[in-house]
Amino acid sequence: MRARITTWFLLIGMTLAPMQTAFAAPNSQVTDDQVTFSFPETATFSATLNAGSNITSVTLEYGNEQQTCGDVIARAFPQFTPAKSVNVEWTWDMRQSGSLPPGAQIWWRWRYTDESGAESVSATQHAVWLDDLHDWQTVSSGLLNIHWYGKDQAFAQTMLEAGIEGLRRNKDQAGLYTTTPVDIYVYPNYSDMQDAVLYEPSWTGGQAYSDFSIIIMGISGSDATWDQNTVIHELTHILVGHFTFSCIGTLPGWIEEGLAMFSEGQLDSSMQSQLDRAIQDDTLISIRSLNGGFSELPDKANLSYSQSYSIIRFLIDTYGQEKMTQLLVALQNAKPIDDALREVYGYDTEGLEDDWRQAIGAAPRPVSALATSQPTPTFVPTYVPVSGAPLAVTPTPYAVPTSSYTGVDTPPKGPPLGLTLALACVCLVILLIFGVVILGLVVRTQNQKVMKGGRDA
Numbered sequence: 001m002r003a004r005i006t007t008w009f010l011l012i013g014m015t016l017a018p019m020q021t022a023f024a025a026p027n028s029q030v031t032d033d034q035v036t037f038s039f040p041e042t043a044t045f046s047a048t049l050n051a052g053s054n055i056t057s058v059t060l061e062y063g064n065e066q067q068t069c070g071d072v073i074a075r076a077f078p079q080f081t082p083a084k085s086v087n088v089e090w091t092w093d094m095r096q097s098g099s100l101p102p103g104a105q106i107w108w109r110w111r112y113t114d115e116s117g118a119e120s121v122s123a124t125q126h127a128v129w130l131d132d133l134h135d136w137q138t139v140s141s142g143l144l145n146i147h148w149y150g151k152d153q154a155f156a157q158t159m160l161e162a163g164i165e166g167l168r169r170n171k172d173q174a175g176l177y178t179t180t181p182v183d184i185y186v187y188p189n190y191s192d193m194q195d196a197v198l199y200e201p202s203w204t205g206g207q208a209y210s211d212f213s214i215i216i217m218g219i220s221g222s223d224a225t226w227d228q229n230t231v232i233h234e235l236t237h238i239l240v241g242h243f244t245f246s247c248i249g250t251l252p253g254w255i256e257e258g259l260a261m262f263s264e265g266q267l268d269s270s271m272q273s274q275l276d277r278a279i280q281d282d283t284l285i286s287i288r289s290l291n292g293g294f295s296e297l298p299d300k301a302n303l304s305y306s307q308s309y310s311i312i313r314f315l316i317d318t319y320g321q322e323k324m325t326q327l328l329v330a331l332q333n334a335k336p337i338d339d340a341l342r343e344v345y346g347y348d349t350e351g352l353e354d355d356w357r358q359a360i361g362a363a364p365r366p367v368s369a370l371a372t373s374q375p376t377p378t379f380v381p382t383y384v385p386v387s388g389a390p391l392a393v394t395p396t397p398y399a400v401p402t403s404s405y406t407g408v409d410t411p412p413k414g415p416p417l418g419l420t421l422a423l424a425c426v427c428l429v430i431l432l433i434f435g436v437v438i439l440g441l442v443v444r445t446q447n448q449k450v451m452k453g454g455r456d457a
Contacts, residue, residue, distance in 0.1 A: 030110060030122040039131040040099055040196055043106060046089040047122070051114040054082045060090050062108035064100055064129070066211040069247035082115075099198035101209045102216055103147070103183050104129040130185075131196065143181045150188035151219075158224070159186055159231055166232035167239075169263050173316060175325030176239040176259075182213050184231065190218035208234040210241020229264045236260040240328070248334045254290035255331070258308030262316070267309050274299075275306040282363045287311060287353045291337060314356050319345065 033047040045060055060076040078090040088110070094100065106129050110122040130136070134149040139156045144163045148156045163184060170176040187193035190205050193216055197207070206217035215234040219227045237260055244251050261267070267275070278284050285300070285307060294304040316324055323344055330340035338348040345352065353365050 029120055033110070033122060033125060035106065035108065035125070035127050037127075037129070037131075039129070039133075040102070040198055041095055042091050042093050043129070044089060044091040045108050046087070047110055048085060048087050049110060049112050049120075049122075050085045051112070051120065052084070052118070053114045053116050054084055055080070055086050055112050056082055056115050058086070058088050058110065058112040060088075060108060061111055062092065062106070064212075065105040065107065066209075067213075067242075067245055068211070084114075094198055100129045101207070101212055101214045102130050102185050102196045103214045104212055134192075143178055145181060145183045146186060147183060148186040148188075150192075151186075156186075158228065159184070162228035162231040163235055166235040166263060169232065170236055170239050170259075173262065173321055173324075174259055174328070175321055176236070176243050176328075178213075178239055178242055180213050180242070182215070182235065182238055184215040184217070184235075187216070187218045189221060193218035206230045206234050208237035208241070210238050210245075213238060213242075232263050233260045236263040244328050244332045246332055246334050251331055252291040252337050253294055253304075254287060254308040254311055255327075257294070257305055258310075258312035261305055261309035262312045267306060271302060271306045271309075274302055275310060278303055278307075279360060279362045284357070284362055286365070287356070288349045291349070310360060311352070311356055314359050315345070315352075318355075318359070 029050050031048045031050070034045075036044045036046070038044070045062065049055055049058065058078055058080055060078060061073050062076065063072055063074050076090045076092075078088040080086045080088050100106070105126055107124055107126050109124045111119065113119045136147050136149050137156065139146050139148075139153070139160050141160055141164055144160065144167065146156050146160045146163065148159070163182075167177070185196075187196070193205070196216065205220075206215070208215050215231075215238060217227075217230050217234060219230075237256065240251070240256050240259055283303075285304060287307075290304055290308060294301050312324075315327075326344045327340055330343055331337070335343070341348055341352055347355070350365065357363065357365055
């Protein structure tokens with residue numbers, strides 16, 4: 001992700017946009033089947049369901065099309081009054097589930113049962129999650145689609161050419177390519193883009209959703225080179241995400257962000273100066289620390305991205321593009337980063353750092369007496385600067401909400417066996433004492449009755 005940061009924070013007012021409705025073709029059983037958008041906050045599904053006898057249960061099955069490790073079906077249960085014909089409605093609230101990217105494909109269908117036990121399923125319908133406030137236009141080349149409004153055709157063509165160049169660079173430099181369409185939604189300013197997605201920082205200027213093959217970005221309005229580099233940068237995130245997609249592995253941050261920076265060309269002069277100072281002052285960040293999420297502190301984030309660029313350039317310049325492709329394939333196969341590096345380059349992370357430091361003229365890597373910790377990758381947003389003030393952030397993965405629980409319940413642990421037996425023995429002793437006391441009282445009562453009977457006689 002790329003962004004611009006200013007010295008003040010922009011508070012985005014959340015207002016409801018005019019309603020947008022996508023209709024589906026009716027049939028004899030399901031009519032008025034539609035979804036109504038209040039973009040970017042809610043999607044309301046509604047329909048009229050018909051059956052031969054009273055309908056007793058209704059389930060809405062819905063979701064969105066994205067790259068996943070398995071079929072994800074969300075389910076909702078709208079309220080209704082049993083009848084042969086019922087009107088049903090349910091609202092998907094993005095403010096609670098998290099926002100979909102503009103351009104995402106939403107699907108839904110109705111599953112219902114009548115009192116005879118007969119089940120009916122409506123045809124699956126689709127709609128594009130996008131506002132209808134703007135006159136969106138599209139220009140395409142191959143698998144690349146640029147969607148825009150508020151600018152002229154020449155501007156859109158420039159963005160398309162930047163995307164085509166980004167595809168070329170990634171294929172030549174890292175062997176990255178796409179076999180699925182990539183949609184880039186270009187907003188004429190950052191404010192419009194930020195209004196289209198919930199819960200994004202006010203400084204966000206662009207974001208890539210590799211699972212959806214979607215990029216959203218605003219334009220600076222003053223720096224055409226920056227805007228074109230944004231296309232290339234975010235497009236690289238999409239290609240890396242496609243190429244290394246894995247359900248059990250993670251991609252080190254320095255590889256993903258380094259490739260995105262490398263695809264833009266030479267490092268920005270201000271970032272190069274900061275990297276040079278870190279080399280001179282021996283304040284470089286260890287590569288192992290760059291495996292996970294980068295710092296949210298701008299200065300440290302700047303250095304993280306500069307180093308990532310430098311490491312990727314060192315690997316490609318020294319060993320070639322084919323080796324980089326082999327490394328990505330190893331990571332796609334869920335190999336840990338150290339195993340992947342050994343397989344392709346012959347050394348682990350520390351060995352890479354030693355060679356990289358020597359190549360850039362930095363001091364040798366500090367060696368600790370303690371084993372180097374290996375932090376778990378995190379999904380904390382990270383910032384990347386390009387051309388001074390502009391920064392970028394790595395997007396947080398999005399999960400489709402579902403009512404199905406997939407977690408594993410851990411059974412509660414009971415007390416130790418010895419303690420359990422001891423408590424049982426104590427309880428038995430107490431019960432025994434209690435029984436003896438009761439028995440004594442009964443015997444005493446009987447004796448008193450006998451003595452009283454003798455006196456009465």
